[in-house]
Amino acid sequence: MSGLWRASVITLYPDMFPGPFTQALAGRALGEIWSLETVRLRDFGLGKHKTVDDTPSGGGVGMVLRADVVAACLDSLGVDDRPRLLMSPRGKPLNQARVRALSSGPGVILLCGRFEGVDQRVIDGRNLEEVSIGDYVLSGGEIAAMAVLDACVRLLPGVMGKDASGENESFEGGLLEHPHYTRPQSFEGVEIPAVLTSGDHAKVEAWRRSESLAVTKQRRPDLSGAKDR
Numbered sequence: 001m002s003g004l005w006r007a008s009v010i011t012l013y014p015d016m017f018p019g020p021f022t023q024a025l026a027g028r029a030l031g032e033i034w035s036l037e038t039v040r041l042r043d044f045g046l047g048k049h050k051t052v053d054d055t056p057s058g059g060g061v062g063m064v065l066r067a068d069v070v071a072a073c074l075d076s077l078g079v080d081d082r083p084r085l086l087m088s089p090r091g092k093p094l095n096q097a098r099v100r101a102l103s104s105g106p107g108v109i110l111l112c113g114r115f116e117g118v119d120q121r122v123i124d125g126r127n128l129e130e131v132s133i134g135d136y137v138l139s140g141g142e143i144a145a146m147a148v149l150d151a152c153v154r155l156l157p158g159v160m161g162k163d164a165s166g167e168n169e170s171f172e173g174g175l176l177e178h179p180h181y182t183r184p185q186s187f188e189g190v191e192i193p194a195v196l197t198s199g200d201h202a203k204v205e206a207w208r209r210s211e212s213l214a215v216t217k218q219r220r221p222d223l224s225g226a227k228d229r
């Protein structure tokens with residue numbers, strides 16, 4: 001399996017995987033271009049009940065994943081040069097630049113939180129990078145981990161066809177993508193913009209660029225491509 005982009009997912013719910021990764025582009029590439037291993041956090045639980053969590057210090061509702069259990073699980077993977085990411089709504093929002101960097105590395109180790117989250121001492125002690133997939137709260141890190149994996153895997157060389165490199169997509173160059181059209185020529189009385197059927201590639205490119213800029217300025221003025229133009 002050496003040479004593959006390696007993903008290890010630490011989770012209390014390993015049966016959620018490979019889940020969507022049996023399908024489509026990522027599914028076809030699984031085992032060929034990338035590998036996916038799940039690590040069962042429960043196996044590192046304590047005592048007869050394989051306990052992985054405990055009540056929050058200082059009181060309050062919910063449970064917290066124990067630092068010693070999570071550390072033992074992470075350490076069982078040994079040392080390699082893959083980044084270790086903790087899925088967390090408190091993390092840095094994931095963006096396409098980080099996805100590109102991750103996909104051009106050796107792979108990732110993803111830790112899926114549950115309950116109220118993970119004891120801070122293992123986050124600090126194992127130097128985990130906290131990553132959020134958006135400003136909302138999921139019930140667990142597994143779906144967030146799937147989002148990270150999907151975004152990374154599609155960029156691995158050979159996963160997408162050579163005509164779809166991902167280089168002109170939303171967020172590349174700090175811009176959202178231009179709108180798309182395809183046949184029929186007329187849909188409910190609305191025609192495809194004439195420039196797109198003109199055959200003039202320079203004009204098509206210019207139109208796409210200007211649409212891309214306009215939609216970015218309107219919807220995402222925070223993106224770098226919308227500024228200073």
Ligand code: SAM
Pocket residue numbers: 086087088089090111112113114115116117118131132133134135136137138139140141142144
């Ligand atoms: N108490 C936490 C808080 O308020 O920040 C929320 C915990 S959430 C119910 C349980 C787990 O889901 C988290 O530990 C994390 O692994 C995952 N999770 C939830 N929302 C997420 C998001 N937006 N991005 C990444 N992971 C998320």
